[in-house]
Amino acid sequence: MNISKKAILLAGILLTAATGVTGQVRLTREEYIDRYKSIAVAHMERYGIPASITMAQGILESDCGNSWLSVQSNNHFGIKCKRNWTGGKVYYDDDAKGECFRSYPSVEASYHDHAEFLDSQPRYDSLFAYSSSDYKSWARGLKAAGYATAPDYAQRLVRIIEENQLFLLDQPDGERLYASRSGRRITDPEGWFADQSSVDRVATSSSAVDPDNYRVTINAHNGYNVYETNGVHYVMAKEGDTFENIGQKFRLSPRNLRKFNDLKGKTAQPMTGEVIYIERKKKRWDGNAHTHICREGETAYAVGQSYAIRTRSVEKLNRLKPGSVLEKGRQIRIK
Structure with missing residues (x-):
């Protein structure tokens, strides 16, 4: 076979291979x-x-x-390495030249x-x-x-x-x-x-509610009264309630309900009469009060549930260790 025929054959093979690869890789x-x-x-x-x-x-x-990036590293979301990333890495020009992106073994x-x-x-x-x-x-x-x-x-x-x-x-x-x-x-x-959807839109309220007198029904859904404090909506758990059945009625995952209520365990379940927030709590109290006077045996979690404030925010505001029991009469910052 002469050189020109070999060159034509090689070019044809390369073109076929390239077309084949493109056909296999390119997704609609x-x-x-x-x-x-x-x-x-x-x-x-x-x-x-x-x-x-x-x-x-x-x-x-x-x-x-x-x-x-997705073909070379299976990175389909453009997530960069960050300091805590210990997995594979690939470098790619994005907002800056040669930025570090995460690489994965699979999509x-x-x-x-x-x-x-x-x-x-x-x-x-x-x-x-x-x-x-x-x-x-x-x-x-x-x-x-x-x-x-x-x-x-x-x-x-x-x-x-x-x-x-x-x-x-x-x-x-x-x-x-x-x-x-x-x-x-x-x-x-x-x-x-x-x-x-059979889910009613939850009503909104423009003003915060005193946490000592917040049982004011602003809406009802699937047999539950919906209340609000600090602009955050919640219900009261009924006898036999679980996060699974409450979540189903409000179209929220049990995991999110536990997260909204600062509960980390996968097995935690509500007690009868307990406040269950169906939205994410806030970092501060929106009302006029700046402090809360602790009752016997209260914790940062209990204060947070009363005011619709995240437990971690209460701890940060008052430099508390997680799980600390607060003395009766102590003033706790809520904003």
């Missing part, structure tokens, strides 16, 4: 969604992160799994780390006060918390979600709803949610 948006939506739904049920948000971030950050590992990253970083705490069906608030919250530098990051996520009807994944039995959409176009997602 629909293929990407079908491949990873089950992971996103599972993480929504465990962490409370909307499946639509997870999918939209994966699509945007990884170009549907086709970007250099599934990247999805898991994304959920853990949002769940463990304090700057994202406020997002978990939003319902897992409130993708617009999640999108705005991610941008506000600094997840990405693009000024229109929230709008991009919402556009991807609505163009692909990913909000269907946020509903109970979301995968079936998404699979059976049959080309139907939902142009008003919020209206569609309202029509599909």
